Amino acid sequence: MGIISSSIARKVAMALSGLFLVFFLGQHFVINATAVLSPDTFNSWSHFMGNNGLVQGLLQPILIFGVVFHFVMGFILELKNRSSRAVKYASYKGSTNASWASRNMIISGLVILAFLGLHFYDFWIPEMIHKYVESHPEDPTRYYAETVHKFENPVRVGLYVVSFALLAMHLWHGFASSFQSVGFNNKYSVALTRFAKVYAILIPVGFIFIAIYLHLNQLPH
Amino acid sequence: MKLTLKIWRQENANAKGAIQTYPIDGIEPDMSFLEMLDVLNEQLINQGDIPVVFDHDCREGICGSCSLQINGEPHGPDRLVTTCQLHMRKFNDGDTIVVEPFRAKAFPVVKDLMIDRSAFDRIQHAGGYISVNTSGNTIDANAIPVNKENADDSFAAATCIGCGACVAACKNASAMLFTSAKVSQYALLPQGQVEASERVLSMVEQMDKEGFGNCTNTGACEVECPKGISLENIARMNREYLSASLKG
Numbered sequence: 001m002g003i004i005s006s007s008i009a010r011k012v013a014m015a016l017s018g019l020f021l022v023f024f025l026g027q028h029f030v031i032n033a034t035a036v037l038s039p040d041t042f043n044s045w046s047h048f049m050g051n052n053g054l055v056q057g058l059l060q061p062i063l064i065f066g067v068v069f070h071f072v073m074g075f076i077l078e079l080k081n082r083s084s085r086a087v088k089y090a091s092y093k094g095s096t097n098a099s100w101a102s103r104n105m106i107i108s109g110l111v112i113l114a115f116l117g118l119h120f121y122d123f124w125i126p127e128m129i130h131k132y133v134e135s136h137p138e139d140p141t142r143y144y145a146e147t148v149h150k151f152e153n154p155v156r157v158g159l160y161v162v163s164f165a166l167l168a169m170h171l172w173h174g175f176a177s178s179f180q181s182v183g184f185n186n187k188y189s190v191a192l193t194r195f196a197k198v199y200a201i202l203i204p205v206g207f208i209f210i211a212i213y214l215h216l217n218q219l220p221h
Numbered sequence: 222m223k224l225t226l227k228i229w230r231q232e233n234a235n236a237k238g239a240i241q242t243y244p245i246d247g248i249e250p251d252m253s254f255l256e257m258l259d260v261l262n263e264q265l266i267n268q269g270d271i272p273v274v275f276d277h278d279c280r281e282g283i284c285g286s287c288s289l290q291i292n293g294e295p296h297g298p299d300r301l302v303t304t305c306q307l308h309m310r311k312f313n314d315g316d317t318i319v320v321e322p323f324r325a326k327a328f329p330v331v332k333d334l335m336i337d338r339s340a341f342d343r344i345q346h347a348g349g350y351i352s353v354n355t356s357g358n359t360i361d362a363n364a365i366p367v368n369k370e371n372a373d374d375s376f377a378a379a380t381c382i383g384c385g386a387c388v389a390a391c392k393n394a395s396a397m398l399f400t401s402a403k404v405s406q407y408a409l410l411p412q413g414q415v416e417a418s419e420r421v422l423s424m425v426e427q428m429d430k431e432g433f434g435n436c437t438n439t440g441a442c443e444v445e446c447p448k449g450i451s452l453e454n455i456a457r458m459n460r461e462y463l464s465a466s467l468k469g
Contacts, residue, residue, distance in 0.1 A: 006425060007395075012463065081434040081435055084433055084434030085434070091290070097390055098441040102439040180459075185456030
């Protein structure tokens with residue numbers, strides 16, 4: 001059995017792709033936060049991210065690969081893990097020895113996957129059509145108004161809030177646990193776990209705040 | 222104490238099992254859980270019924286024979302004890318107690334509550350040993366200096382009795398806590414260095430072949446382990462495995 005199919009190699013691959021996505025999430029949050037703090041900065045940074053050759057041609061494909069890899073591997077491992085206990089317990093008290101977040105990564109992960117579908121429908125697909133299909137001349141000031149407009153619908157804001165709550169749960173277990181997976185468990189682990197747990201709450205709450213803020217601060221049509 | 226027992230009964234490995242209910246009376250709070258099952262079995266034998274089959278040997282928490290998933294937890298509701306060390310005072314008069322075998326595809330049921338844990342033996346055989354020259358010039362182990370911290374961690378890992386509670390508790394039926402304890406007890410000592418790379422690769426390969434699930438770091442194994450084997454061992458095994466794989 002080669003390293004590719006080994007349980008530990010897969011576990012490390014899940015951890016590394018997860019850490020990469022955690023890093024991406026932080027970068028995404030910083031740019032989104034400028035929508036609240038300074039719409040002009042939001043426009044210029046969005047323009048840079050949407051038009052820089054390195055970001056679009058290299059980083060974006062790497063990111064998409066990272067996302068697809070993380071959820072495909074997550075499904076493969078979930079199926080394998082489910083098949084490892086063919087006969088289920090009549091009585092099983094999972095909550096006495098492990099947190100809900102750690103036992104239900106597949107549920108929080110599926111919600112995040114569904115959210116990504118909505119998010120791509122909302123932003124990524126229209127952006128690709130705008131730039132590469134319809135070939136509009138670039139307007140560096142359009143991003144803030146377009147983003148604010150997306151958050152006009154309260155149902156969409158509600159879906160974003162629920163999704164980020166599940167993202168917080170996914171990160172609550174996943175971020176801290178990825179260090180254990182890559183073999184990092186030593187005297188620094190307590191501090192690192194604390195940082196990961198704070199990150200797991202602050203970043204999703206920040207995204208929720210931005211979505212609600214934009215909903216409440218709509219631009220005149 | 223008067224109790225209602227709901228026990229998994231299964232004729233043999235291929236038979237379809239089911240939970241059966243047994244009322245039981247006259248249980249002393251100071252009895253161990255296995256002594257309570259002995260009382261039940263005497264009752265069943267006196268009635269002309271077939272007694273419940275369960276694993277047990279030393280009855281003092283060191284052999285790793287007793288298993289049992291009791292009310293949804295391996296070795297029952299108490300911590301850092303095996304089933305034989307679990308006392309009936311942990312339950313209340315009138316309780317209903319569900320007793321099942323440890324469940325995992327790699328631990329098939331032999332009969333009733335008895336399971337086949339030879340998968341653990343095969344993991345041990347794959348690398349749980351060191352090579353020592355016994356030609357007459359063997360160096361006394363006590364003459365080899367060992368860092369105190371490593372010696373303590375190695376000893377802690379070696380206290381694993383291989384009962385399988387880690388697999389039973391894990392939602393994925395993963396055997397990583399067991400395997401990592403067996404890898405760690407050697408990896409931390411100078412005597413274990415010769416076969417270090419080969420050991421971790423072989424033991425993990427065997428663990429995967431046996432059909433155990435993957436670890437997702439829920440930590441349930443560490444909580445339910447009767448010997449308190451630490452998750453640090455899994456991180457160590459992951460490190461050892463990665464470094465051995467990179468060495469090729």
